[in-house]
Amino acid sequence: MIHCFKFDDKNIVLDVYSGSIHMVDEVAYDIIQMYENNSRDEIVDAMLSKYADRADVNEAEIDECLADIESLKEQGKLFTPDKYEKIAIDLKKRRYTLKALCLHVAHTCNLNCSYCFACQGNFHGERGLMSYETGKRAIDFLIENSGYHKNLDIDFFGGEPLMNWEVCKKLVIYGREQEKIHDKNIRFTLTTNGININQDVIDFCNQEMHNVVLSLDGRKEVNDRFRVDIKGNGSYDRIVPKFKQFVEARGNKSYYMRGTFTHFNTDFVNDILHMADLGFKELSMEPVVTSPDSPSALTEEDFPVLCEQYERLAREMIKRNEEGNGFTFYHYMLDLTCGPCIYKRISGCGAGTEYMAVTPWGDLFPCHQFVGDEKCKLGNIWDGISPEGKELSYEFAQVNAYSRPACKDCWAKLYCSGGCAANSYHSGGKITDIYDYGCRLFRKRIECALAVRLSNLSEDDIDKSLGD
Amino acid sequence: MTRIVTIKTRDLKESAKGCGECQTSKQACEKVTK
Numbered sequence: 252m253i254h255c256f257k258f259d260d261k262n263i264v265l266d267v268y269s270g271s272i273h274m275v276d277e278v279a280y281d282i283i284q285m286y287e288n289n290s291r292d293e294i295v296d297a298m299l300s301k302y303a304d305r306a307d308v309n310e311a312e313i314d315e316c317l318a319d320i321e322s323l324k325e326q327g328k329l330f331t332p333d334k335y336e337k338i339a340i341d342l343k344k345r346r347y348t349l350k351a352l353c354l355h356v357a358h359t360c361n362l363n364c365s366y367c368f369a370c371q372g373n374f375h376g377e378r379g380l381m382s383y384e385t386g387k388r389a390i391d392f393l394i395e396n397s398g399y400h401k402n403l404d405i406d407f408f409g410g411e412p413l414m415n416w417e418v419c420k421k422l423v424i425y426g427r428e429q430e431k432i433h434d435k436n437i438r439f440t441l442t443t444n445g446i447n448i449n450q451d452v453i454d455f456c457n458q459e460m461h462n463v464v465l466s467l468d469g470r471k472e473v474n475d476r477f478r479v480d481i482k483g484n485g486s487y488d489r490i491v492p493k494f495k496q497f498v499e500a501r502g503n504k505s506y507y508m509r510g511t512f513t514h515f516n517t518d519f520v521n522d523i524l525h526m527a528d529l530g531f532k533e534l535s536m537e538p539v540v541t542s543p544d545s546p547s548a549l550t551e552e553d554f555p556v557l558c559e560q561y562e563r564l565a566r567e568m569i570k571r572n573e574e575g576n577g578f579t580f581y582h583y584m585l586d587l588t589c590g591p592c593i594y595k596r597i598s599g600c601g602a603g604t605e606y607m608a609v610t611p612w613g614d615l616f617p618c619h620q621f622v623g624d625e626k627c628k629l630g631n632i633w634d635g636i637s638p639e640g641k642e643l644s645y646e647f648a649q650v651n652a653y654s655r656p657a658c659k660d661c662w663a664k665l666y667c668s669g670g671c672a673a674n675s676y677h678s679g680g681k682i683t684d685i686y687d688y689g690c691r692l693f694r695k696r697i698e699c700a701l702a703v704r705l706s707n708l709s710e711d712d713i714d715k716s717l718g719d
Numbered sequence: 720m721t722r723i724v725t726i727k728t729r730d731l732k733e734s735a736k737g738c739g740e741c742q743t744s745k746q747a748c749e750k751v752t753k
Contacts, residue, residue, distance in 0.1 A: 268731065268732070269728075269730060269731055269732055270728045270729060270730065270731040271725060271726075271728055271730075272725070272726040272728055273723050273724065273725050273726065274723075274724045274726065275722055275723045275724070276722045276723075278722055279722035279723050316722050316723070319722070319723050320723070323723070323725065327730070327732060328725060331732070334732070334735075335731075335735070338735060350739065350743065351742070351743040399739075400739060400740065401740060402740045402741075402742070404742055404743060438742070586747040586748075587726060587727065587728045587729070588727050588728060588729055589729060589747045589748055590728075590729050590747065590748060591741060591748050592729075592731075592734035592735075592737060592738075592748055593731045593732075593734045593735050594734075594735075594737035594739075595737075595741055595744075595748070596731070599744075600743055600744050601743045602743075605739075605743060606743040665731070705726065708726065711727075712726055712727055713724060713725070713726065713727065714725040714726060714727045714728075716725050717721070717723060717725065
């Protein structure tokens with residue numbers, strides 16, 4: 252399978268099953284699309300007719316292009332057949348071991364954001380803070396069930412994790428002790444709304460946190476529409492100075508400014524650029540995940556606007572990169588030469604198998620977006636996975652890029668791994684469904700991501716398969 | 720004339736020949752970047 256698309260002056264061809272990417276001129280672009288279903292003579296006639304006014308398009312040139320295409324096909328870089336079905340089946344049978352936990356250290360929050368999927372931090376349940384003993388047991392549970400994995404990930408999440416900051420710090424210290432004993436490498440991360448950031452948080456995070464995610468929706472009026480405190484006061488003026496201080500002190504360690512856009516700011520690129528202009532360079536802006544009945548839910552009418560925005564963002568990133576003032580956007584980060592292997596691309600995020608969320612009381616769920624749904628409870632950190640939880644975990648192991656009929660002919664399936672199980676569950680009621688709106692946005696983002704990446708090529712990026 | 724420029728990418732077929740040390744993915748494979 253191939254996917255051909257244009258972005259401004261670029262003609263891009265993606266060979267889905269090899270991962271190869273080709274930049275081609277418009278003649279090759281047309282020939283490649285005719286190649287599999289037309290004879291040589293049909294292609295020659297069509298090209299001579301379409302490009303009759305061009306001296307460089309003659310029979311010999313077309314034959315040369317056809318020979319190049321055939322050569323790439325023989326090298327396994329174009330029209331590569333799909334031979335991964337067996338891997339997908341094997342992955343379903345694999346005995347998974349745990350490698351990441353989302354620790355819900357606080358089911359409470361000091362903000363009251365109406366669009367929050369966590370229902371203002373309590374996940375549709377009672378409020379509570381994780382005790383140190385529960386957190387310790389969660390770390391032990393992760394290590395005990397991590398098998399051969401050396402790299403383990405623990406995210407402090409909520410609610411607002413800084414409302415339980417002393418426990419977070421003690422758990423990091425405990426984790427550091429345990430990783431030495433068990434020869435593991437634990438990467439801690441923190442997601443925060445910023446309200447409780449102080450010098451202690453900054454110093455400790457910059458010492459210990461592999462990554463920090465800082466929630467900001469962009470422009471003041473956009474951020475303060477939803478990100479308000481219990482009294483309804485906006486948070487922008489309180490958090491932006493703290494975020495600036497945090498990021499400045501962080502040096503070259505990872506962070507993300509992470510926003511949510513809704514039906515009320517479909518011009519979300521203005522919010523991304525606002526954050527870039529504030530001096531933040533690692534940015535993420537995500538479509539809201541909410542009930543279709545919500546006023547903030549994205550609509551079908553919004554869709555073309557969002558696509559135009561993603562294109563606008565790509566052009567702006569290309570421009571700023573050229574000016575030496577670039578920034579990164581989470582969804583446009585593609586590592587072409589050292590990206591994920593085929594196993595990772597097929598199996599996806601690992602929710603319910605390699606990754607689980609832990610509530611303040613030690614209950615286990617497939618991921619943070621399933622917390623609070625008792626039907627999706629896997630067990631707890633003291634007794635382990637329950638018999639019902641094992642059945643559910645098995646169901647999660649069955650969903651991958653090859654398990655959903657709707658993904659069969661999708662060119663992007665090895666980039667999204669079949670999409671988000673939680674989005675599928677919340678939009679269609681089953682983790683085996685797809686969230687079509689999300690799929691269409693995802694495909695647009697990958698096209699834009701490729702366009703951005705291919706706008707910044709060096710000689711070293713060029714594969715000399717066809718010779719100079 | 721050159722009408723096709725191929726960009727260097729990780730060969731997915733070759734990658735079939737899975738260490739699981741990458742982060743769960745609220746980007747680069749660590750194995751091949753080492």
